[in-house]
Amino acid sequence: EPEVTQTPSHQVTQMGQEVILRCVPISNHLYFYWYRQILGQKVEFLVSFYNNEISEKSEIFDDQFSVERPDGSNFTLKIRSTKLEDSAMYFCASRLRQGNEQYFGPGTRLTVT
Amino acid sequence: QKEVEQDPGPLSVPEGAIVSLNCTYSNSAFQYFMWYRQYSRKGPELLMYTYSSGNKEDGRFTAQVDKSSKYISLFIRDSQPSDSATYLCATSFSGGYNKLIFGAGTRLAVHP
Numbered sequence: 001e002p003e004v005t006q007t008p009s010h011q012v013t014q015m016g017q018e019v020i021l022r023c024v025p026i027s028n029h030l031y032f033y034w035y036r037q038i039l040g041q042k043v044e045f046l047v048s049f050y051n052n053e054i055s056e057k058s059e060i061f062d063d064q065f066s067v068e069r070p071d072g073s074n075f076t077l078k079i080r081s082t083k084l085e086d087s088a089m090y091f092c093a094s095r096l097r098q099g100n101e102q103y104f105g106p107g108t109r110l111t112v113t
Numbered sequence: 114q115k116e117v118e119q120d121p122g123p124l125s126v127p128e129g130a131i132v133s134l135n136c137t138y139s140n141s142a143f144q145y146f147m148w149y150r151q152y153s154r155k156g157p158e159l160l161m162y163t164y165s166s167g168n169k170e171d172g173r174f175t176a177q178v179d180k181s182s183k184y185i186s187l188f189i190r191d192s193q194p195s196d197s198a199t200y201l202c203a204t205s206f207s208g209g210y211n212k213l214i215f216g217a218g219t220r221l222a223v224h225p
Contacts, residue, residue: 004156041217042217043213044215058212095211099164100207100213101147102147103159104159
């Protein structure tokens with residue numbers, strides 16, 4: 001069964017460093033998303049991506065964040081200068097054109113020290 | 114008012130019990146309703162997906178949407194210890210890019 005994959009599973013970085021989180025969405029999906037979940041809190045929407053551009057972003061997704069689909073399979077989230085409060089699980093999700101069944105990856109746990 | 118409200122629990126039941134999990138939402142324009150299961154430090158796993166009102170059944174799981182009262186439910190029959198997880202309800206608008214709006218999640222423990 002196709003699934004969303006994410007790497008790395010855990011990333012530790014120092015405050016101010018850049019990180020890139022990687023995702024491989026399900027191959028025939030067209031819409032891509034990043035969500036995050038701070039420990040003990042709700043899953044929160046960050047950004048959606050369709051047709052090679054950002055379609056919607058939340059207030060959390062400020063200038064420090066960017067997304068890219070560099071090739072036909074990968075989807076990345078970059079945080080330019082990490083802050084302590086960026087520590088969270090980051091989930092990638094994807095879906096087909098029709099409906100809204102979003103399938104999530106296993107997540108990347110980001111720890112900023 | 115929060116967009117999606119969900120009692121965080123924890124909810125503890127004996128094996129074999131019927132479990133009822135619930136959420137309320139505030140925006141009557143929401144059209145898609147989902148239930149996800151999340152094990153500790155793992156990604157949300159899509160369990161049930163409903164468009165608009167009504168019931169949907171899949172094995173031991175039944176999802177219900179009552180749009181008149183803005184209430185969504187997930188029932189688990191013959192619960193098993195392997196059902197122990199956090200259950201997240203989520204909703205979204207129809208059209209647009211359909212970001213999901215999640216509830217806080219209800220932690221369920223099924224004990225043998």
